[in-house]
Amino acid sequence: MLFDIFRNFIHYGFHFLMPIAFGYLFWRKNWKLAALIMIATMAIDLDHLLADPIFAPERCGIGFHPLHSFWAAVVYVVLLFMPSWKLKAIAVGCLFHLFTDSVDCYMGSLKKEMNSPITLSLVTEQCPLGMPNIKKPQ
Template sequence: MIFEIVRTLLHYSLHFLVPILLGYLFWRKNWKIASLLMIGTMAIDIDHLLATPIFDPNRCSVGFHPLHTVWAALTYLAIWFLPSWKLKAIAVGCLFHLFTDSIDCYLGGLKPNLTITMSCDKTHVIPDFSNNIFI
């Protein structure tokens, strides 16, 4: 019970407080707008509405919901290269959102589903880095 409370507090702190810290560290002159843009990337959770049930505590968002896939992450990474600090803040916010959700999956003992099915009927499995890439 205590662990779940700490897990939830950590999850929402990472979603709402760390973007403020990142905004201050990387866009000091515009840290308030940058922070709000990064917090606003919570909007990618709108893809939960496509799932049934909308929220499942035993499901890892990463690799399941369309805006939480490897393809989405690559798109966010591409956005980072665009010449706009606001778009960079959004890209960082989206990537950090995926990182935060990955931490939550890890703490919940859930495995991200990073299987990509190609149109040629071959299944390619992306290695599971969730347990060691960021930690």
């Protein structure tokens, strides 16, 4: 439960708060507009509508959805080299979106690992100090 709260805080904090920080850091003169542009890159999640089911909590979107693919990332990197700061803000927003979703995928794999029967079977009984005795896998 606590892990899920932390995971969601990281995921949505990165999606909505980091663009504000990036906007202020990279485009101080236009930081509010830059932040809005980067938050608007959340629109790349519209590619989830192409999936069946649309939302699967155990699925990692990186490499699965078209706008979360390697080739989409290549396009986002190319946008970094365009002269317009707005295109650069779009690129940073999309690339950071992919990074954020990658972190979420990693945290999802940690949760699966924490809940796996193999991991749970390693803990046997409590030591006197409250620490679990760990037995080696056989």
